[in-house]
Amino acid sequence: MSGLVVRNVSKAFGAFEALTGVSIEISSGHLACLLGPSGCGKTTLLRIVAGLDEPSNGAVYLDGQKLSGVPAHRREFGMVFQSLALFPHLSVAENIAYPLAIRGASRKTRASRVREMLELVRLQGLGKRRIHQLSGGQRQRVAIARGLALKPRLFLLDEPLSALDAKLREHMQVELRQLQQRLGITTILVTHDQREAMTLADHVIVMDNGKALQSGPPLEIYRHPVNSFVAEFIGRTNLIPCRRRGDRLIVLGSEVHAGSVADQTTVGQQETVLSVRPEHVRLCAADKGVLTGAITFVRDLGSEIEVSIAVGDIEILSSMPASSFGGSGVGDRVGVAIEFSQCNLLSRDQR
Amino acid sequence: MTSAERVGSSILTAAIPAAMLICFFVLPFSIMVAVSFFERVQGAFFEPAFVLSNYERFLSPFFGSVLATSLLLAAGASVVSVAVAYPFAWMLVQFRRRGQTLILVFVLAVLSLSEVIIGFAWSSLLSRTAGIGNLLAFAGLVDAPRSYTPGLAALMLGLCYLGLPYAVLVIYPALSRLDPAIPEAARMLGASPLRAFLGTVVPLSRNTISGALILVFVFSLGAYLLPQLLGRPQHWTLSVHITDQAIFQSNLPFAAAMAVLFLMISLLLVGVSMLLGRQRS
Numbered sequence: 001m002s003g004l005v006v007r008n009v010s011k012a013f014g015a016f017e018a019l020t021g022v023s024i025e026i027s028s029g030h031l032a033c034l035l036g037p038s039g040c041g042k043t044t045l046l047r048i049v050a051g052l053d054e055p056s057n058g059a060v061y062l063d064g065q066k067l068s069g070v071p072a073h074r075r076e077f078g079m080v081f082q083s084l085a086l087f088p089h090l091s092v093a094e095n096i097a098y099p100l101a102i103r104g105a106s107r108k109t110r111a112s113r114v115r116e117m118l119e120l121v122r123l124q125g126l127g128k129r130r131i132h133q134l135s136g137g138q139r140q141r142v143a144i145a146r147g148l149a150l151k152p153r154l155f156l157l158d159e160p161l162s163a164l165d166a167k168l169r170e171h172m173q174v175e176l177r178q179l180q181q182r183l184g185i186t187t188i189l190v191t192h193d194q195r196e197a198m199t200l201a202d203h204v205i206v207m208d209n210g211k212a213l214q215s216g217p218p219l220e221i222y223r224h225p226v227n228s229f230v231a232e233f234i235g236r237t238n239l240i241p242c243r244r245r246g247d248r249l250i251v252l253g254s255e256v257h258a259g260s261v262a263d264q265t266t267v268g269q270q271e272t273v274l275s276v277r278p279e280h281v282r283l284c285a286a287d288k289g290v291l292t293g294a295i296t297f298v299r300d301l302g303s304e305i306e307v308s309i310a311v312g313d314i315e316i317l318s319s320m321p322a323s324s325f326g327g328s329g330v331g332d333r334v335g336v337a338i339e340f341s342q343c344n345l346l347s348r349d350q351r
Numbered sequence: 352m353t354s355a356e357r358v359g360s361s362i363l364t365a366a367i368p369a370a371m372l373i374c375f376f377v378l379p380f381s382i383m384v385a386v387s388f389f390e391r392v393q394g395a396f397f398e399p400a401f402v403l404s405n406y407e408r409f410l411s412p413f414f415g416s417v418l419a420t421s422l423l424l425a426a427g428a429s430v431v432s433v434a435v436a437y438p439f440a441w442m443l444v445q446f447r448r449r450g451q452t453l454i455l456v457f458v459l460a461v462l463s464l465s466e467v468i469i470g471f472a473w474s475s476l477l478s479r480t481a482g483i484g485n486l487l488a489f490a491g492l493v494d495a496p497r498s499y500t501p502g503l504a505a506l507m508l509g510l511c512y513l514g515l516p517y518a519v520l521v522i523y524p525a526l527s528r529l530d531p532a533i534p535e536a537a538r539m540l541g542a543s544p545l546r547a548f549l550g551t552v553v554p555l556s557r558n559t560i561s562g563a564l565i566l567v568f569v570f571s572l573g574a575y576l577l578p579q580l581l582g583r584p585q586h587w588t589l590s591v592h593i594t595d596q597a598i599f600q601s602n603l604p605f606a607a608a609m610a611v612l613f614l615m616i617s618l619l620l621v622g623v624s625m626l627l628g629r630q631r632s
C-alpha cells in the first residue's frame with residue numbers, strides 16, 4: 001500500500017515494554033494523530049518511525065519499502081520535536097536552509113528556498129533574526145518551515161503546539177492543517193489533546209500503555225469506541241454500568257429495551273458498560289424518563305448548558321443547547337431520557 | 352527588621368567575603384609585589400628597598416626561553432586535555448544515568464591525588480625496570496623494555512593526566528544540559544551523526560571549550576613538581592625556577608618578581624583569549 005505501514009512494532013527499554021505489537025496504517029497524503037495519555041509510548045513510536053531508535057521487534061514500511069537499516073539522515077523525513085530543537089547558534093534563515101546546506105545547495109537555491117518557506121509560514125522578513133529573538137508561535141513556525149524545507153516524504157510532529165496558549169494553538173492547528181493539505185505530505189502528529197486530534201486528523205490512533213487500541217477516522221472513533229478507555233478519552237462520556245438480560249438491559253435498576261444500542265462487547269458477557277455522550281442525554285418530566293434523579297449542578301456556558309444529575313450513586317452529565325433548557329435548578333427531580341440508538345455497549349475496561 | 356538593621360546586615364554579608372579577599376589574596380599579593388622590589392642580602396635574607404634589579408635580571412634570553420617553555424607546555428597540555436575530555440564527556444552523556452555517575456566518580460577521584468603521587472606513579476610506570484615497557488616487551492611489541500622518562504612526552508602525559516579531570520568537570524555539565532534533540536534534529540535534516548555533532552554540539556559548546564582550555568592552561572602553569580619528576584632540565588618551567596629561587600637559593604625578591612611577572616603575563620593571555628571569544632560570539 002502507498003503510505004506508511006507500521007507492522008507489529010515492539011520496543012523494550014530493559015525489562016520495560018514501552019510498545020507492544022503496534023500496527024498502524026496511514027494512507028499517503030493523510031494526516032494521522034497519535035493520541036494517548038502521557039507515557040503511553042507516542043514519542044517512542046514516532047522516534048522509531050523517524051529512525052532515531054530501532055524497534056525491538058517489527059518493522060516500518062513507507063510506500064512498500066522496508067525502512068529497517070535506513071539511518072535517520074537518509075530517510076528524508078521532516079520532524080518537529082517537542083522542544084522544537086531549533087539551532088540557537090544559527091539565524092532563522094540558516095536554520096531553514098540547514099538541510100540544503102548539508103546537501104551542498106548553492107547560495108542562490110538556498111536563499112530562494114528560504115524565502116519561499118518563510119512566505120509559507122508567514123514569517124517574511126524575519127530571516128536574519130536569531131532564534132531567541134522570536135516569540136513562541138514564531139519559533140513553532142520556523143521549526144515547521146525547517147522540517148518542510150526539503151519536501152519530506154513523511155512529516156512527523158511531536159506535540160508541536162503544546163507550549164502555546166489556547167488561542168494561538170487553535171490558530172496554529174488550522175494553519176498546520178491547511179498547510180499539510182496544500183502540500184499533500186503524509187503527516188503524523190502526536191498529541192494528548194483530543195480536541196486537537198479531532199480538529200486536524202484524517203485518521204486518529206488512540207494509544208494506551210504501549211498499545212494501539214483503535215485507529216480510524218475521528219468521527220468513527222467518537223461514535224464507535226471499542227472500549228470504555230477510548231470512549232472516555234475521545235470526547236466526554238457517561239459510563240453507566242449495566243447488565244444484559246436477553247435483548248433487554250438493566251440500567252441502574254431500570255429495565256429498558258435497548259435493541260438498537262451498538263454493541264462492541266463480547267457476546268455472552270453480562271456485566272457491561274453503557275457509554276452515553278452528554279448530548280444524547282435529555283431532561284424530561286420526572287415520570288417520563290427511563291431514569292430519574294436530582295440535579296446537582298448546572299453549568300451555563302451561554303450557548304450551551306451542562307447539567308449534572310445524580311441517579312442512584314452515579315452522576316450523569318447532560319449537555320444541551322441553551323434554547324432547549326427548561327430552566328430547572330439544583331435539587332429539582334427530573335427524568336432522564338437516553339437516545340439508546342446513539343449509545344455503545346462496551347466491555348468493562350480491564351485495566 | 353528595620354531598614355537600618357537590614358542595611359547593617361547587608362553590609363555584614365558583603366564585609367565577610369571582602370575581608371576574606373583582602374586577608375587571603377590582596378594582602379599576600381601586595382606583600383609579594385613589595386618584596387619583588389626589595390634587595391637581596393647575600394648570606395642573609397633581604398632588606399626593604401626599591402630596586403628594579405630583580406625585574407632586570409629576568410630580562411635575559413635564558414628566562415625568556417623558560418617563560419616560552421612554560422607557556423607552550425601549558426598550552427599543549429590544555430589543548431590535549433580538552434581534545435580528550437570533550438569526546439569523553441560526550442560519550443559519557445550518552446550513557447545511562449547510573450553509569451555516568453560511576454564513571455564521573457572515578458574521573459574525579461584523580462583530583463584527590465596530589466601532584467607528587469601522580470608524578471611518582473608515572474615516573475615508575477614509565478621507567479625501564481618497573482614500567483609499561485616491560486609489558487610491551489612481554490607482548491612482543493618492542494625488543495627490549497626501555498625507559499620513557501624523563502622526556503617531553505612523559506611530562507606532557509603527566510600534565511594531561513592532571514588536567515583531564517578538570518576539563519571533564521567543566522565540559523560534562525554543559526554537554527549534559529544540551530537538548531539531545533538538537534543533534535537529532537540535524538540528523539533528521541540529513542546530517543550524518545558525525546556531521547550533526549560537529550555542526551551543532553561543537554559550536555553550541557564553544558564557550559565551554561574555551562573555558563576548559565583556559566582552566567587547564569592556568570592550572571598547568573602552576574605545576575612545578577611534574578617538570579622535575581618527568582621532564583629534563585630544559586623542560587623546567589618558570590614555576591620550577593620560582594620554587595628554586597625561593598626555597599633553595601633563598602632569593603625571595605627575585606622569586607617574587609618572577610611570580611609577579613608570570614601572573615601578569617598569564618592574566619594578559621587569558622584576558623586576550625576571553626576577549627577574542629566574546630567578539631566572535
Ligand SMILES: Nc1ncnc2c1ncn2[C@@H]1O[C@H](COP(=O)(O)OP(=O)(O)OP(=O)(O)O)[C@@H](O)[C@H]1O
Pocket residue numbers: 013016018036037038039040041042043044045192
Ligand atoms: N530511553 C528510555 N529508557 C527507558 N524508558 C523509556 C525511555 N524512553 C521512554 N521510556 C518510557 O517509555 C514510556 C513511553 O514513553 P514516551 O516518551 O513514548 O511517552 P509519550 O507517550 O510520548 O508521553 P508524553 O505524552 O508524556 O510525551 C514511558 O513510560 C517512559 O518512561
Ligand SMILES: [Mg+2]
Pocket residue numbers: 042043044082158
Ligand atoms: Mg512524548
